[in-house]
Amino acid sequence: MGQKLIYIADDEVNILRIISGFLEKEGYAVRTFTDGKALVEAFRQQAADLLVIDIMMPGLDGYAVCTTIRQISSVPIIIVSAKDTEPDRIVGLTLGSDDYLTKPFSPLELVARVKSLFRRIEMDQAPRDLQRPLRVGDIVIDPNTKQVTCRGQDLQFTALEFAVLKYMAANRRRAVSREELLDKVWGFASSVETRATDDTVKRIRKKLRAARARVEVETVWGFGFRITEGDS
Amino acid sequence: MGQKLIYIADDEVNILRIISGFLEKEGYAVRTFTDGKALVEAFRQQAADLLVIDIMMPGLDGYAVCTTIRQISSVPIIIVSAKDTEPDRIVGLTLGSDDYLTKPFSPLELVARVKSLFRRIEMDQAPRDLQRPLRVGDIVIDPNTKQVTCRGQDLQFTALEFAVLKYMAANRRRAVSREELLDKVWGFASSVETRATDDTVKRIRKKLRAARARVEVETVWGFGFRITEGDS
DNA sequence: CCTCTCTGCCGCAATTCTGCCGCAGTTTTG
DNA sequence: CAAAACTGCGGCAGAATTGCGGCAGAGAGG
Missing domain, CATH: 1.10.10.10 (Winged helix-like DNA-binding domain superfamily/Winged helix DNA-binding domain)
Known part of the structure; x- marks a missing residue:
């Protein structure tokens, strides 16, 4: 598999720019969206390798996006949010996301977690080749x-x-x-x-x-x- | 698969007791260790389905355990630590762990992340049941x-x-x-x-x-x- | 730079599917 | 008994899907 494709949805354009900058520097292809609906529609057109989704967005919020995507794909999902209470985190993880990061977060940590997820997926699939x-x-x-x-x-x-x-x-x-x-x-x-x-x-x-x-x-x-x- | 087996290593017995209590309540089988060496040896005897490892431990620290285990297994690893700086997190994730939680953390969040990891693995390798x-x-x-x-x-x-x-x-x-x-x-x-x-x-x-x-x-x-x- | 392989895409023909029509036969209703 | 309603069935044609040859861009290797 060649270059990995990552979709990011956040209504703050600054955040989008920062994150996508870091991810692109790591060699990932990135597409950004300012609301959840756009991301879901793009995903239906072309599936991504990983999604980074903000919770609070106009239209479809992050939870809804997560649930919707999970019905059609097992793509890894990282939720980012300014809401930093225990119930929020737990709900996010339970809905089917793979990670939950709290804003403000370090872009480098996001990159590390993205890599960690891709590594996990590879490890899960590799043993079958033997x-x-x-x-x-x-x-x-x-x-x-x-x-x-x-x-x-x-x-x-x-x-x-x-x-x-x-x-x-x-x-x-x-x-x-x-x-x-x-x-x-x-x-x-x-x-x-x-x-x-x-x-x-x-x-x-x-x-x-x-x-x-x-x-x-x-x-x-x-x-x-x-x-x-x-x-x- | 039947009951999942989880190993936990931490030098604080209180933490061990709390975490294992929550995990057992969720139906997991749990074995606890107070240092990294013991966990690694037990793992060689019998592989677990998931590891929860503290960074700061006498003898083999969490990083070393992580590295050692990764050479022989792709078992999911969650690192927990009192060290909450960005470089710590990034090093932990980069060494091959799947998640990094900062103490003090909510036991329920740990449970949610454990479940999330198992779900990810199932999604990756479950060829869909008949x-x-x-x-x-x-x-x-x-x-x-x-x-x-x-x-x-x-x-x-x-x-x-x-x-x-x-x-x-x-x-x-x-x-x-x-x-x-x-x-x-x-x-x-x-x-x-x-x-x-x-x-x-x-x-x-x-x-x-x-x-x-x-x-x-x-x-x-x-x-x-x-x-x-x-x-x- | 050249060559070769791989692989996605295009376009057309062939195949397959499926809703609809009309008619005859059957059942119900008055 | 006659009329009306409903069903079975063969056939048809539009639409959707698939098979296949050919082509060209990307990438590997020399």
Whole structure:
């Protein structure tokens, strides 16, 4: 995953400027919003990797934004607020945010917490790559060598094709939606269109077909894909 | 996973008692240590699900514990400390901890942050749990794969047919009116006519018949439909 | 700088889905 | 018994979705 994308919502433009300055200096891509509604709408258009949300905003307040986003995504959320009472913090954390910072806060601390969150997510997802190879039909998906083999023959998958096939294989008992694939394989903030999944699936199918593998990627019409042990 | 195990290290016994009390009340299993070395050794014996570590401790201090643990595990770590300066916080977070709380802190906030961390980990790695398939007669309606199977054979239902059949199966004990179907399956804002339900039911019947399934969609005259285990 | 691979996007054709129509058959009502 | 209301069914066509070849920008490597 390339550059991480962070959305910030705060009605104080000064704060926005300071924070985004620090975050950009760390190499993150930043988009700012002055109210919650704008952030949510932008998120629906393009998901971000992390959100920084102020509690007190005109229109949708931070709590509402948090709740709304949580219904559609597991993106990490940091709430910042001038309200520094225990109940406030607890409510914020309980609603689904990952951190709660009190204004005035040090921009460097925010940066540290952002990094900490990204590190946590990476650590959570890394161990799965060391698992034993997955088998579907007559193909073997080996996370260690990052190779897909069919009856011993290497199928020359690219990194992306491998990741998609692995995700589908790991979830072979259910259909996965295009959005889920984008979320879990491309990463939260891929700016790509939904059809990008079709492209990769297209290429996966082509290679599976060429190898005459007893594995198919079925289309679930209007939803996504499902991997099955084909009959050919 | 069953009960989560939390290790706490702090040289103040009062703190240990208070924190562990709150955490146990939340259903966590807790083990306490009065110095860092003991915690690390216990962790080597049996890994915990989360660590709460004080910075200032005799022997191994919190920073050292954090660094040591991080070399062997990605377990979530919350650092608590009486040192409340910006550099302290940043160092703590940078060394690999997931959170940094300043003493004196509210036990309830600690609990909220513990829960928040566990929630984050679950969101990151829970590949989504499977739903229980519905069985009616000799057919299986699997919401995970979005397939309807009859004695193992896939019946190739479309998304709409699937949704209608699933709804009727979920309410198999009573008849379902056309209006209810439109409301719950099509969605309240649908501008379609009532007869659209008949169309979909028509197609469902056709497929059930073709598969010789022991399931029928009965008509409730002047009202709607009901699913039954047929006698054929 | 050049080359090669990867991967997202475009556009078109093919496929699939689904609401609607009309008619015939069935049930209810008067 | 006749009329009205309702349902089953085949067929149709618009709309949405998907498959696929081709293309080009980005990035890696030499």
